[in-house]
Amino acid sequence: AQSVTQPDIHITVSEGASLELRCNYSYGATPYLFWYVQSPGQGLQLLLKYFSGDTLVQGIKGFEAEFKRSQSSFNLRKPSVHWSDAAEYFCAVEFAGGTSYGKLTFGQGTILTVHP
Amino acid sequence: DGGITQSPKYLFRKEGQNVTLSCEQNLNHDAMYWYRQDPGQGLRLIYYSQIVNDFQKGDIAEGYSVSREKKESFPLTVTSAQKNPTAFYLCASSRFNGQVVGEQYFGPGTRLTVT
Numbered sequence: 001a002q003s004v005t006q007p008d009i010h011i012t013v014s015e016g017a018s019l020e021l022r023c024n025y026s027y028g029a030t031p032y033l034f035w036y037v038q039s040p041g042q043g044l045q046l047l048l049k050y051f052s053g054d055t056l057v058q059g060i061k062g063f064e065a066e067f068k069r070s071q072s073s074f075n076l077r078k079p080s081v082h083w084s085d086a087a088e089y090f091c092a093v094e095f096a097g098g099t100s101y102g103k104l105t106f107g108q109g110t111i112l113t114v115h116p
Numbered sequence: 117d118g119g120i121t122q123s124p125k126y127l128f129r130k131e132g133q134n135v136t137l138s139c140e141q142n143l144n145h146d147a148m149y150w151y152r153q154d155p156g157q158g159l160r161l162i163y164y165s166q167i168v169n170d171f172q173k174g175d176i177a178e179g180y181s182v183s184r185e186k187k188e189s190f191p192l193t194v195t196s197a198q199k200n201p202t203a204f205y206l207c208a209s210s211r212f213n214g215q216v217v218g219e220q221y222f223g224p225g226t227r228l229t230v231t
Contacts, residue, residue, distance in 0.1 A: 009156070034219060043120075043206060043222035044159075051218075090158060094218070103174075104220060108158040 002026050002095045006107035013081050014115045021076040021110050023091030032094040033074040034104070035065055037087045044090065050074065061085070086114045118143045120223035122207050127228045129201075137192045137226045139207035147212040148190035149220060152176060153204040162205075165190055166212050194228065201230045 003026045013019055025031060032051050036044040048059025055067040065076045074091060091107040120141045129135045141148065147166045151159040161174030165184040179198025184190055190209075194201045204227050208220040 032218065036222075041204075041225070041227070043224045044208075045222070046219050049219050103161060103164065106159040108156065 002093070002105055004091055004093050004105050004107040006089075006091055006110050008110050009108070010111045010113070012113040012115060015083050016080050019076075019078045019081045019085070019112070021089050021091075021112070023074045023076065023107055025072050025074070025091075025093045025105075030095075033065075033067060034092040034094075035059065035063070035074075035076045036090045036092060037061075038090065038109075039087050047076070047089075081112075081114055083114045083116060086112055088112070120207060120209055120221060122205075122223040122226050124226060125224065127226055129228070129230050131230055132196045133230075134193055134195050135201075135228065135230075137194065137205055137207075137228070139190045139192065139223060140188055141190075141207075141209040141221075141223075142188060143209055143221060144187070145209035145211055145221070146187070147210045148184070149208040149210075150174075150180070150182065150190070150192045151206040151208065153206055153225075159206065162192065194230075201228060203228060 005024045007022050034049045035047040037047050038044045047063050048057050050057050050067045058064050063078050067074050088109045088111045090109050092104045094104050123138045149164040150162040153159050160176050162180050163182040165171035168187050171182050171184050181193045206225045207223040210220040
Protein backbone atom coordinates (compact mmCIF):
# COMPACT_ATOMS: atom_id res chain seq x y z
CA ALA A 1 0.00 0.00 0.00
CA GLN A 2 1.13 3.51 -0.72
CA SER A 3 2.38 5.39 2.33
CA VAL A 4 3.72 8.77 3.37
CA THR A 5 6.33 9.16 6.10
CA GLN A 6 7.23 12.24 8.06
CA PRO A 7 10.21 11.04 10.11
CA ASP A 8 10.18 13.92 12.59
CA ILE A 9 7.27 13.95 15.02
CA HIS A 10 8.38 17.14 16.73
CA ILE A 11 10.89 19.82 15.71
CA THR A 12 11.99 22.83 17.73
CA VAL A 13 13.74 25.80 16.16
CA SER A 14 14.62 29.31 17.23
CA GLU A 15 12.89 32.24 15.63
CA GLY A 16 14.89 33.40 12.63
CA ALA A 17 16.49 30.00 12.07
CA SER A 18 16.02 28.00 8.90
CA LEU A 19 13.63 25.07 8.76
CA GLU A 20 13.38 21.83 6.83
CA LEU A 21 10.57 19.31 7.34
CA ARG A 22 11.03 15.95 5.74
CA CYS A 23 8.52 13.92 3.77
CA ASN A 24 9.05 10.62 1.98
CA TYR A 25 6.53 8.53 0.11
CA SER A 26 6.46 4.98 -1.10
CA TYR A 27 7.02 4.46 -4.79
CA GLY A 28 4.16 5.36 -7.04
CA ALA A 29 3.82 6.63 -10.56
CA THR A 30 2.97 10.29 -11.05
CA PRO A 31 2.56 11.46 -7.45
CA TYR A 32 0.84 14.72 -6.73
CA LEU A 33 2.33 16.27 -3.62
CA PHE A 34 1.02 18.70 -1.02
CA TRP A 35 1.97 20.36 2.23
CA TYR A 36 -0.70 21.52 4.64
CA VAL A 37 -0.49 23.43 7.93
CA GLN A 38 -2.83 23.12 10.90
CA SER A 39 -3.12 25.41 13.91
CA PRO A 40 -4.48 23.80 17.10
CA GLY A 41 -8.18 23.02 16.88
CA GLN A 42 -8.44 24.26 13.31
CA GLY A 43 -8.79 22.80 9.85
CA LEU A 44 -5.91 22.33 7.41
CA GLN A 45 -4.65 25.07 5.13
CA LEU A 46 -2.80 24.31 1.89
CA LEU A 47 0.76 25.69 1.86
CA LEU A 48 1.87 24.49 -1.56
CA LYS A 49 1.47 21.74 -4.13
CA TYR A 50 3.42 19.98 -6.86
CA PHE A 51 1.78 18.45 -9.91
CA SER A 52 4.45 18.70 -12.61
CA GLY A 53 7.13 20.96 -14.04
CA ASP A 54 9.70 22.82 -11.92
CA THR A 55 10.56 20.61 -8.97
CA LEU A 56 11.05 23.58 -6.64
CA VAL A 57 7.67 25.05 -5.77
CA GLN A 58 6.86 28.18 -3.87
CA GLY A 59 3.97 28.44 -1.47
CA ILE A 60 2.34 30.85 0.89
CA LYS A 61 3.92 32.33 4.02
CA GLY A 62 7.42 32.10 2.54
CA PHE A 63 7.53 28.30 2.34
CA GLU A 64 9.00 26.28 -0.50
CA ALA A 65 9.38 22.58 -1.21
CA GLU A 66 11.51 20.52 -3.53
CA PHE A 67 10.40 17.32 -5.22
CA LYS A 68 13.19 14.78 -5.66
CA ARG A 69 11.90 11.79 -7.59
CA SER A 70 15.09 9.76 -7.09
CA GLN A 71 14.68 10.04 -3.32
CA SER A 72 10.86 9.89 -3.25
CA SER A 73 10.95 13.03 -1.15
CA PHE A 74 9.14 16.34 -0.95
CA ASN A 75 10.79 18.33 1.83
CA LEU A 76 9.39 21.63 3.04
CA ARG A 77 11.74 24.54 3.75
CA LYS A 78 11.69 28.06 5.05
CA PRO A 79 14.82 30.25 5.31
CA SER A 80 13.74 32.17 8.42
CA VAL A 81 11.07 30.93 10.79
CA HIS A 82 8.63 33.28 12.52
CA TRP A 83 6.92 32.58 15.85
CA SER A 84 3.59 32.45 14.00
CA ASP A 85 4.83 29.40 12.06
CA ALA A 86 4.37 27.22 15.14
CA ALA A 87 1.79 24.64 14.08
CA GLU A 88 1.50 21.07 12.84
CA TYR A 89 2.53 20.34 9.28
CA PHE A 90 1.23 17.52 7.12
CA CYS A 91 2.61 16.13 3.91
CA ALA A 92 0.06 14.49 1.60
CA VAL A 93 0.33 12.54 -1.62
CA GLU A 94 -2.15 11.61 -4.30
CA PHE A 95 -1.08 8.59 -6.29
CA ALA A 96 -2.79 9.00 -9.64
CA GLY A 97 -4.16 5.85 -11.18
CA GLY A 98 -4.92 2.44 -9.84
CA THR A 99 -7.01 2.07 -6.72
CA SER A 100 -5.67 5.22 -5.08
CA TYR A 101 -7.05 7.80 -7.48
CA GLY A 102 -9.26 10.37 -5.96
CA LYS A 103 -7.69 10.04 -2.50
CA LEU A 104 -4.94 11.72 -0.53
CA THR A 105 -2.65 9.80 1.77
CA PHE A 106 -1.37 11.88 4.68
CA GLY A 107 1.76 11.62 6.74
CA GLN A 108 1.49 11.54 10.52
CA GLY A 109 2.41 15.19 10.87
CA THR A 110 5.31 17.17 12.30
CA ILE A 111 4.71 19.55 15.19
CA LEU A 112 6.83 22.69 14.94
CA THR A 113 7.69 24.64 18.06
CA VAL A 114 9.38 28.03 17.69
CA HIS A 115 11.46 29.47 20.51
CA PRO A 116 11.85 33.25 20.77
CA ASP B 117 -17.08 33.81 0.51
CA GLY B 118 -16.80 30.24 -0.69
CA GLY B 119 -15.81 27.60 1.77
CA ILE B 120 -16.68 24.62 3.90
CA THR B 121 -18.71 24.83 7.07
CA GLN B 122 -18.89 22.21 9.77
CA SER B 123 -21.25 22.33 12.67
CA PRO B 124 -21.18 22.24 15.54
CA LYS B 125 -17.63 23.10 16.59
CA TYR B 126 -17.93 21.00 19.74
CA LEU B 127 -20.30 18.10 20.28
CA PHE B 128 -20.90 16.02 23.38
CA ARG B 129 -22.82 12.74 23.44
CA LYS B 130 -23.49 9.86 25.75
CA GLU B 131 -22.17 6.45 24.85
CA GLY B 132 -24.68 4.42 22.85
CA GLN B 133 -26.19 7.38 21.01
CA ASN B 134 -25.83 8.02 17.30
CA VAL B 135 -24.70 11.51 16.34
CA THR B 136 -24.63 13.30 12.99
CA LEU B 137 -21.95 15.81 12.02
CA SER B 138 -22.81 18.38 9.40
CA CYS B 139 -20.63 19.40 6.44
CA GLU B 140 -21.67 21.90 3.78
CA GLN B 141 -19.64 23.40 0.93
CA ASN B 142 -20.41 26.17 -1.55
CA LEU B 143 -17.31 25.67 -3.70
CA ASN B 144 -19.21 23.66 -6.32
CA HIS B 145 -16.84 20.76 -5.71
CA ASP B 146 -17.82 17.29 -6.85
CA ALA B 147 -15.83 15.35 -4.26
CA MET B 148 -16.21 15.42 -0.49
CA TYR B 149 -14.38 13.60 2.29
CA TRP B 150 -14.52 12.82 5.98
CA TYR B 151 -11.38 12.35 8.04
CA ARG B 152 -10.78 11.44 11.63
CA GLN B 153 -7.81 12.95 13.43
CA ASP B 154 -6.31 11.56 16.62
CA PRO B 155 -3.11 12.83 18.25
CA GLY B 156 -0.01 11.40 16.59
CA GLN B 157 -1.97 9.54 13.89
CA GLY B 158 -2.42 12.14 11.20
CA LEU B 159 -5.61 12.09 9.18
CA ARG B 160 -7.41 8.85 8.44
CA LEU B 161 -10.04 8.68 5.72
CA ILE B 162 -13.48 7.53 6.84
CA TYR B 163 -15.64 7.95 3.72
CA TYR B 164 -15.50 9.86 0.49
CA SER B 165 -17.89 10.74 -2.29
CA GLN B 166 -17.02 11.79 -5.83
CA ILE B 167 -20.54 12.23 -7.09
CA VAL B 168 -24.01 12.74 -5.69
CA ASN B 169 -25.74 9.56 -4.49
CA ASP B 170 -22.48 7.63 -4.47
CA PHE B 171 -19.82 7.19 -1.79
CA GLN B 172 -16.95 4.88 -0.96
CA LYS B 173 -15.51 3.51 2.25
CA GLY B 174 -12.16 4.83 3.32
CA ASP B 175 -9.65 3.20 5.60
CA ILE B 176 -11.67 3.30 8.82
CA ALA B 177 -15.37 3.20 7.82
CA GLU B 178 -16.56 0.77 10.49
CA GLY B 179 -19.05 2.38 12.85
CA TYR B 180 -19.72 5.32 10.53
CA SER B 181 -22.28 6.07 7.84
CA VAL B 182 -22.74 8.85 5.31
CA SER B 183 -25.16 10.12 2.68
CA ARG B 184 -24.71 12.36 -0.35
CA GLU B 185 -28.15 13.47 -1.46
CA LYS B 186 -26.98 16.93 -2.51
CA LYS B 187 -23.74 18.13 -4.05
CA GLU B 188 -23.27 20.67 -1.27
CA SER B 189 -23.83 18.39 1.70
CA PHE B 190 -22.08 15.30 3.07
CA PRO B 191 -23.24 14.50 6.64
CA LEU B 192 -21.44 11.90 8.73
CA THR B 193 -23.23 9.76 11.31
CA VAL B 194 -21.15 8.29 14.10
CA THR B 195 -23.07 5.24 15.24
CA SER B 196 -23.06 3.45 18.56
CA ALA B 197 -21.05 0.71 16.84
CA GLN B 198 -17.99 2.95 16.66
CA LYS B 199 -15.86 1.78 19.57
CA ASN B 200 -13.77 4.92 20.12
CA PRO B 201 -15.74 7.84 18.67
CA THR B 202 -14.08 10.64 20.63
CA ALA B 203 -11.92 12.48 18.09
CA PHE B 204 -11.57 15.54 15.89
CA TYR B 205 -13.49 15.16 12.62
CA LEU B 206 -12.55 17.07 9.48
CA CYS B 207 -14.57 17.44 6.32
CA ALA B 208 -12.95 18.34 3.00
CA SER B 209 -13.90 18.88 -0.61
CA SER B 210 -12.12 19.02 -3.95
CA ARG B 211 -12.67 19.19 -7.67
CA PHE B 212 -12.60 15.84 -9.41
CA ASN B 213 -12.15 15.29 -13.13
CA GLY B 214 -12.64 11.55 -13.04
CA GLN B 215 -8.96 10.80 -12.54
CA VAL B 216 -7.21 13.32 -10.37
CA VAL B 217 -8.38 15.09 -7.26
CA GLY B 218 -5.79 17.77 -6.70
CA GLU B 219 -5.84 19.80 -3.55
CA GLN B 220 -8.49 19.37 -0.90
CA TYR B 221 -10.06 22.24 1.00
CA PHE B 222 -10.84 21.66 4.65
CA GLY B 223 -13.52 22.78 7.03
CA PRO B 224 -12.75 23.98 10.58
CA GLY B 225 -13.55 20.60 12.14
CA THR B 226 -15.88 19.22 14.80
CA ARG B 227 -14.54 17.91 18.09
CA LEU B 228 -16.73 15.05 19.27
CA THR B 229 -16.56 13.85 22.86
CA VAL B 230 -18.45 10.73 23.88
CA THR B 231 -18.70 9.81 27.55
